[in-house]
Amino acid sequence: MNKELIIKRDETRKKYKIHGMSPMYKRAKCAIYFTPANSLKHELAKAEVCYNLLKEKKHFITEAKNRKNNLIRDVVCLDDESIYEIETTKKRAERFKTDPETEKITVVKLWEK
Numbered sequence: 001m002n003k004e005l006i007i008k009r010d011e012t013r014k015k016y017k018i019h020g021m022s023p024m025y026k027r028a029k030c031a032i033y034f035t036p037a038n039s040l041k042h043e044l045a046k047a048e049v050c051y052n053l054l055k056e057k058k059h060f061i062t063e064a065k066n067r068k069n070n071l072i073r074d075v076v077c078l079d080d081e082s083i084y085e086i087e088t089t090k091k092r093a094e095r096f097k098t099d100p101e102t103e104k105i106t107v108v109k110l111w112e113k
Helices: 003-013 040-055 090-098
Strands: 016-018 060-066 072-077 083-087 105-109
Touching (some): 090 105
Antiparallel strands (some): 016 060
């Protein structure tokens, strides 16, 4: 495996922590963590995003809290630092327009047009 990619993954992982808990390195990579605060539709979409990342041989973390801005991210790709946010309404998705990391965020839209 590419040594630079391993270093990149570790550096990205250190930018996050588990919400209300310990550092992210104590949680498994490429494991999907669900939260009952979200809808089943939301959690299934998160699983689909993670599945697609695995097919591309990319590593990810889920339900991770950013150390810099304290925002909880649905899925973070450790290979390229892309962020996937799953939203069920257009109104909730609007908040990412002002997000400090907006260029890294892909919003997975679950609402109907």
